[in-house]
Amino acid sequence: MAPASLRGRSVENPTISIEQEIQRSYLEYSLSVIIGRAIPDVRDGLKPVHRRIMYAQHELGNTYNRAYKKSARVVGDVIGKYHPHGDSAVYDALVRMAQDFSMRDPLVDGQGNFGSIDGDSAAAMRYTEARMSRLAGEFLSDIEKNTVDFRPNYDNSLQEPEVLPTKVPNLLLNGSAGIAVGMATNIPPHNLGELIDALLYLLDHSSCSSRDLMQFIKGPDFPTGGVAYVGEGLTEAYTTGRGSVKMRGTLSVEDRGKGLESIVITEIPYAVNKSTLVEKIALLVHERRIEGISDLRDESDRRGIRIVIDLKRGTIPDIVINALYKYTALESSFGFNMMAVVDNRPQLLTLKDILAHFLEHRREVIIRRTRFDLKKAEARAHILEGLRIALDNIDAVVKTIRSSKTAQDAKQALMEQFELSDVQSQAILDMRLQRLTNMEHEKLLEEYRELLKKIEFFKSILENEDVLLGVIRDELDALKKTYATQRRTVIDDHDLSGIDIEDLIPDADVVITLSERGYIKRTAMENYSAQKRGGKGIFGVHTSDGDFILNFLVTTNHQYILLFTNRGKMHRLKVHQIPEGSRTAKGMHIANLLPLDKDEYVVASLTVRDFAADRSFLFVTRKGMVKRTHQEMYTNCRSTGIIAVNVRESDDLLQVVDVGREDEIVLVTQHGYAIRFSVADARAMGRGTAGVKGIALRSGDRVVAGVVVTPDEHKDILTVSEKGYGKRSSLDLYRLQTRGGKGIITMRTTPKTGSLIGAIMVEKDDDIIMLTSENKVIRIGAGEIRKVGRATQGVRLVSMADDGHVVGFDIVRDKQIDEARKNED
Template identity: 65%
Template structure:
């Protein structure tokens, strides 16, 4: 006899058997009751123990012992874990186990040992096992063939959608989100009345999942795809609110989080981001959650914009997650991917079968009882003859035969007569028998109508589902967002307020509301500015508004871009945050110029100016798509640095000012347009040790005075007409008489008498003055005293404020119009 077996065929056969065992017997739920075998066995064991919702609790260990001893030959921890999950209201939309004791928490805390906790079925779980004794479902032998267990429960609850399911089998998985019981019942009733309904029709009633932890749900396209095909995804966004503590300080309150998210891990993640300075503006973080609900409190620093921080939290943490739907379930002992309508149809078919089998069982019992009552009525109508026959019989068996023969009774009827008590012979008892018989006839007629008429059957299903909804339905927990939050522009939630942006030479940057600076007279000492260190100073100052793009160019020739509101807000005296928290700068790289521009036309150019007098003109379009890592804006020659970048048009004119008091005025069209990585051409020929300190752009507008200020606080206005147009690359003209009294030139800009200036000093003082207070003088003068400085102090930088009544629009920075940094 040849006993050779192909290894390949044997492995294939064994693996397929193992796969099917895992799929059917462990990981994938049955479409009818929505339960995996372990959950079904737990509920059935509790039912057998009489461990229902209106009975005392029993030790969880008792339940687990019955389950593993009778039906589930696996470890007790696997069974207890399943039982615990059925009791957790943050995992189950409608829990099936009523637990008493420590059953774990949403923080990931483990439940107490099963010898300490107690459990019983929830009231809803009782609806899973109703009528199970009426042969409504098939039973099969348990693992050792000593007992029988149900193949499926005769549930009235569409559990596969209500509580969902998740599991990983061999080669497949399932992930079905929980839904609202009331909505699912509405969908079932609609499909019961209109079997031809489409998935789209059903979605008008079952709009989206309803998660135990609430939160917001969006991406209806993904949900629709899942309901139509069985696979899709949607997004879950935490419920976040803002509470105001005082005028300028708010707290972010997280009250609902995504389904299956560990709250403790979430809090740790947020704390880590704050410590790593990836999220700025948070002063305190604490978890105030208790048994009434989740409450994570994030206190913000004064002046922080809550919407910006919330947006970062959504992007960097699991406050917003995706849920992938995979509606895989066991149908007729085979795994099958189902759409929404399929799931509802299978449940309705299951209910029809359960009700038909229950009706047959009840009909059989009713007919049997009616048959007995008919025999008892015959006996009561002939009571004297019945008594005589019984008295004349020597044995019960003989009496039974005589009754059958005399009155043509069945064996069951004859036995019932013999078993009848004498008190049933009274008139009252006789009437009760007749009333019972009449009720039985009505019941028999009703049960037969269920079996014979599909409309009556549907009415029974409808009544049961309606009652289920009436008793167990609860309001929706998850809120559906019809419009994706990603489609909402965050700028719509942030006020477009006028602000001042300041940045120190060492890279500390902040945003301050313009209203915190009040106008002063020329020659004042100023108010306190940023509290930077002694070895640092303010190098960049621009006025802008929250919604504008801020283009930042480093001394190394790289370009970056931020929204103004992304820069953390600080008080007038605050130091700010380091720019490295916002941009990926290298060790010796710093931001040399910041530009604020609301719009840029395709015909505009960026003008790049280096300290060695090199200029380059490149189309703005080349820099539109700035990456987070930055782009090379200009290739610098060895030893050179970028000192300024301006937005210009083809007909603009350029004024370059130098540290030693020279300036050159030439036309923009003298510079040809170059590529993004070009180096540029000579703009001014510098004298020994001199360098360019500022660049001014003029387009022939109302501002015709060139304002220049020196380190020791001397400033002057000179008519631009006094600076003749020269050719690019010349040595220029005298701009300011530089002496030991004035100190080197800090920079220049165009002004009109209606403008205002903000000036920063090395002592971190700020002065705001009117341009009308500055006297107009010639080119080669030293100007007038603008700021009273103490010994060792000097002017660091300045900027111009354009009044709203001049522009008819919110204030803009001089850096936008003239590009001063």
Template identity: 50%
Template sequence: MTESSEITEMEKPTISIEKELRKSYLDYAMSVIIGRALPDVRDGLKPVHRRALFAMRELGNTYNRPYIKSARIVGDVIGKYHPHGDTAAYDTIVRMAQTFSMRYPLVDGQGNFGSMDGDSAAAMRYTEARMTKLDQEIVADLDKDTVDFVPNYDNSLEEPSVLPSKIPNILINGSEGIAVGMATKIPPHNLTEVINGLIALIEDANITIHQLMGIITGPDFPTGGFICGRAGIREAYETGRGVVIMRSCTHVEPRSKNSESIVITEIPYQQNKATLVEKIAQLMKEKRITSIAEIRDESDRQGVRIVLDLKRDEIPDIVLNQLFKMTPLQKSFGIILLCIVNNKPEVLNIKQVLEHFLAHRRTVVYRRTAYELRKAEEKAHILEGLKIAISNLDEVVELIRASANPAEAKAELKSRFELSDIQAQTILDMRLQRLTGLERDKIIKDYNEIIEKIAWLKKVLGDDDLVIQIIREELDQIKEEYGDERRTEIIDAPDDILPEDMIIPEEMVVTISHTGYIKRNPLNLYRAQRRGGKGVKGMTTLEDDFVTNLYTASNLDTFLFFTNTGKVFWRKVYELPLAGRAARGKAVVNLLELGKEEKVAAVLPIADLANVDDSQTVLTVTKLGRVKKTSITEYKRPLRKGKLGLTIKDEDEILTAALTTGDDEIFLVTKNGLSIHFHESNVRTMGRLAAGVKGITLAEDDEVVGVSVIKSDDSILTVTENGYGKRTAVAEYKLQNRGGKGVFAIKTSERNGKVVGVLPVVDEDQVMLIANSGKVIRMPMDTIRIIGRNTQGVRLINLEDNEIVVGMSMLAREEEMVEDIEDNDNSAD
């Protein structure tokens, strides 16, 4: 090696490959973060979306003009602004046109733009597109120096660095992207709610996130559905990160052969419908879900409709719970409010997102106003020259005629009237028609108007409150023009129907209507009222239907359903349908395999049925006065199709059932007001199939309507159909042998009406009375004084015309209840 070559080798710089790779990778990462993957907080757009909309605007491809081939749009996007593949640009346009992907689509597509089943859009040469009307609010004032323009990739054109959007697109359409070491996932929201939130922030800059959540309630997905719970929303809005649970919208439809169908009408956001159907079908094939007989996708242009036909005797709630756990009918959405703020990625809370948008709008309005002021001053300058010309018209005309050429005329005008170059040129360019009287008046009018406009624009630039007022007015206009209702409903996380060891015990109210509809509700839906109150609506019923039975029990209890024919069925409380307080519930025939003329006559809740012993017995009573005691152990082995519980004689049917301990007293009352009080030892324990013995001797037109198991400290509450009743001490009813005719418990006068039923009560008890209209009143017993057996009683509930009391039930004594006490001046003693 020569000396010169050795010197050359020494002069070459030494570069650390580790440092070079680190620098190069960081440059690449920032390029991806800033230039590709994350949206700008101001307009909510990634560069590719912004370039696509700008290219469509430059093409004149607006909502009120004809569609343009998508291939033409893609060509302009990648040829002028976005130097990447045509597939990426076209996919961007396709997604902005999909109504199931964008809450407020930014592209109006014509042709096949894909489907919820995952079908790809047609090739770009087959589809056409144009901007939506909403896009005009995103690009509005773009030509008024409202935003900065930067050179495109080859410095041949300029493109906006951000769009002057009037709409908070970052929230209403959301965004999703994966950068290097970070990702964003912003859900779509409702435009009306977001604008209301912005207005609230304008009115009170110190508004809290909790207060904002009362306005912006949560994400609003284009596919609808439910969001279960608010904890994830609160966490995301406060910290910028959170997880919400999306759930499909379903309902149950009855079908032939005593079976039902689950119908899915809305699915979680970004869920492929075809994949969902395939998943359910696969679970059916693998027999992991055995309750579904058939699955059909009946979706059409009107919307989603997936039908799941259930097998007979299947509980829809349980099947839905399996589907929610094993299929994408329920899925999570991880919220990450990450966006570009001042050229840096930043995770924001909901208030910061709104603040950055308002700051952007303030900048846009200031720059737009300054631009309009410059243009107005330029126009005023020209009009000042024209005004001078028409004020000295004859002299101007004579000067121009005397000039040898335009340059000389221009110089003379500038010298004579002290005009600027542009003013003199405008006078020379003025057409002769502008010398008419009307045109001269119009110049004066235009000049006065432009002077007023200049004054207003200067006032805006000098007053921040006016800028804020302008922003608010524009937001109100946007809301008026584009606002709509929410599609996604936010609900409390519903109780799942799970195996018993995973169910939290909860007191429930179970109601059964006259035509056989059953439902359960949490007990806290009902409120306590004073005697004589107007009541609270417990069930919406038809004219020919009314509530006949109401029970309170834990959701872990077992219900024994005794039918009028003597058959008994077993169901857990959590298997009963959960419905709203005003809903009718579901038909019992869909829960039990009842015969053609069979109906539920009595329901008995049993706690821990599997572990009961023979210390308790089930007392059954028929309406013709037959009584029977059977050990509870006779009912320990449930059969879903039911068993014969006792033998019923002709023209008789079961009235009710109750638990006894072997040392209780039994009290029967008839509809004509007669009662009999005897010790249960008078009735021997019999087998499950026995018919029972006579409990009371009835008159020909009478029947038993109430049965009570008496404790020594109890008083007897008797209620009549016209809303009257009374409490009477047990001592007032002497013990008799069973089978007698009994004594009067209450007078069944025209005022009182017939007897509805009886209950043993003490002061700590609370009783629910139900009318045939569905009205329910919750009544503490300490508000009803104890009176004698021969009295007519007092008013317990105020009834409307054609209303009568049809049922009563006592709430659990150990439950702590909060009374909503309402004084009622119309209550009668």
């Protein structure tokens, strides 16, 4: 407050409160920083400097299909015409718009050194060149059609747009980060295809919630890839505007041979400096906070990131990996703060709010563009109407013009004689003589008819809300088709609290079903109750038309399920990672769990608890080839899978079984033949080999099963046909042969029984679970199945409709019987 001696001054010298003046001035400064510098507009997702860079390039004609211009030229235009700030600030913004590791979809196409993910600075602006990216052109489309408001630039000498008429939901696509006075914004980038899917859904379901839109927008999609661990943090961010998700880099374990391994980092979290990350790892090794690392090197190049960490012999990779996540930026957090300017006021927005504001902006742009086009079309149609009248009365028009003394007299005479407007009369006077030809006359009439159609369409957009929404929908579809790319960041909803999820999951018996079209599910064994032989079964699994169950496994939650593809690759999951479903559920597509390539699909599966050094995997193909490889060679499975077997083009992988060197194998064919030979006959090979011949097939025959036999065990072979017939035969009836023979009869197949679909080893007290093409499951005791010789057709095990068939079966060991046996012993 002013001192007492200054109070009561006249109006010419009013007293001013210092406190109020500071408050007012600081508020104005704050708003200027918020709106004019740090916080993006919700409509185009741009801060003023980015908007001015794009508009200046547009005015320069510096588009994606023209030659590059020096960055200094662009920066000069920006600061000279629209942005009265330092050139380094403008150039830094332009550089970031060109960095593919900073922007999910860059808006500037840069040529030269524009910096690196290691934190290297860009070259000086006099050396680099730039132009707008193709996507950036969509930000300025139709700007000349009065689609947005313009305002004077800083010195009132030019006009600049208040917002760009963008077709791109840029606020979420490329995200934004900024610190203003008293507030900040931090929005991650997203995938364009997912954003457009959500916008299209919002167009049809305006009352939906942010949670509803999350079925399309799975989470952030960072340009550097990596893994985003989402959950309640993401839901909170999208529904309130604030939240947090964990980011992790992508790494794998590679075998260097001779028992040595390396951890290879190929993707790092968003906004992490790679050089700083490598230096941090080296420091941790030097301080012995991370043990077991023998060498660290950065092998990154223009093809991508590759940080190699060599491990000492005997080091467990998972321990080092967990330490990297704990002590370095390889695991980071991204805090959402979705603040944006709405109607010149900063607001915290939800996911739906941002998308709804963008759609409202597109609606306004299209309405203003349509009004502009309609006005222009009507003006042109008015002129064409006058030319049409002139051509229909050409002789009279020519006579009138020739009889006039001056052009003004001719115009006035035409207006009076043919009831034309001033514009129409002038157009007639300006018409060239060549327009009098019949061809030109037809062109004029065709143009007139097309204009009338356009006018009608423009009016329908302005008068009919459904037509307007249809235009928005068509533009979004076209944008997705042209610019959408595959997601780079993997979304994972696992909790990273450090608790081992297996500690919370009981190691219970479950059934895994995998259909031919790739749908997989896990079902508790207790859902399948025992029934009598010959029963019709209960509904087991729902599949769509043309689909059927490919693999049917009985296992436990803590085991590994190994999935082998037609390309000979192996992928590994824990059984409990497979989504649980009811008995009749369809399941989840395997592509949501595994990184399968195009045209790659699962053909065989196997469950194991660990990879024993004295055990092997035996691969069996449809054409009778077998290959044995030690299990320890499959211990380290990358997230993208590893090569398991080399499958020839004319063959298909059928089965993979767990064997010991002393075991034997019985190969069973579709036509009812079998061969028994020692596993040792197939020498151990490397992972990328094709194997040797196991059985010589007869014409038209193929292998349907590989049954592992333990020496000296007294079990039976159960064979099952496609029409529900089966039998038990003593293993002693199958003599041991040399690998590569034609085999002996194992079941007499007839049109009544149909072809064999498989075989397994059983004991009398085992339970058998079977699945039919009618999606029914039956569980029967093995003791109920008649034990007969090899060359018989067996008995009916399951009743089906005439066109039904058995598609899979497996053994269920009854734990209560095992426990009873132990008590008896």
